[in-house]
Amino acid sequence: MNDAADLIAKCLSCRHPMWDSEIQAGRYACYRCEDKASEQLHAIRGMFKRLNTADGHEKVRGGASGPTGSKEPPVPVRLAVLNATGPGGVVAQLQSGIEDSWRRALGWQMGRTRHHADIDGATTFLINNLPWACERYDEIADDLRTIASIHGRLTGLETGEPAAKKFTAYCKTTDCHGELQITLWTSHATCATCGTEYGKTELAGLMTQYDQAAA
Numbered sequence: 533m534n535d536a537a538d539l540i541a542k543c544l545s546c547r548h549p550m551w552d553s554e555i556q557a558g559r560y561a562c563y564r565c566e567d568k569a570s571e572q573l574h575a576i577r578g579m580f581k582r583l584n585t586a587d588g589h590e591k592v593r594g595g596a597s598g599p600t601g602s603k604e605p606p607v608p609v610r611l612a613v614l615n616a617t618g619p620g621g622v623v624a625q626l627q628s629g630i631e632d633s634w635r636r637a638l639g640w641q642m643g644r645t646r647h648h649a650d651i652d653g654a655t656t657f658l659i660n661n662l663p664w665a666c667e668r669y670d671e672i673a674d675d676l677r678t679i680a681s682i683h684g685r686l687t688g689l690e691t692g693e694p695a696a697k698k699f700t701a702y703c704k705t706t707d708c709h710g711e712l713q714i715t716l717w718t719s720h721a722t723c724a725t726c727g728t729e730y731g732k733t734e735l736a737g738l739m740t741q742y743d744q745a746a747a
């Protein structure tokens with residue numbers, strides 16, 4: 533591969549051409565993407581804390597209308613909030629999905645597994661090391677997508693958007709333009725175009741229609 537210059541001339545995340553200063557710094561992701569991810573991480577911290585309270589659970593329960601306008605609490609929405617704030621939720625996704633890889637790339641010791649409510653610790657680590665990752669970490673694009681996807685998911689929960697609503701995620705197989713219709717708690721899906729199977733963790737890392745709208 534001798535096209536390294538081509539590869540770094542565009543932001544790996546938004547694919548926009550880099551500014552001269554960004555090229556000279558040898559960055560993988562542009563400043564704009566770095567700023568956006570930093571804002572999203574701050575927002576994730578705030579939304580997580582609001583959702584992770586009895587009030588938050590009540591608000592979500594009352595905020596979204598149940599199926600066919602019934603008075604029943606929309607159980608799936610509550611489950612989605614518990615999913616996001618509980619064990620294996622957002623904190624675990626940020627730590628095992630992003631922080632651990634950054635620590636490996638930096639040659640740092642692995643951190644102790646964070647408590648599932650330690651959103652301060654999880655987001656602070658990422659916010660502090662985001663400038664390094666955007667400049668020096670060549671797999672940053674996947675991580676920025678994961679951050680955007682978690683941000684979209686929490687925004688949907690907080691605004692009471694029914695979690696059952698299907699949305700489009702884009703297959704990440706190279707040259708496959710397949711689309712997957714999933715909900716917030718889809719745990720497994722297969723791309724109908726190329727046959728790639730995605731588990732819950734991989735689904736969370738896919739670019740979605742919300743990421744595109746936010747781009």
Ligand SMILES: [Zn+2]
Nearest residue numbers: 543546562565
């Ligand atoms: Zn960019």
Ligand SMILES: [Zn+2]
Nearest residue numbers: 703708723726
């Ligand atoms: Zn595909």
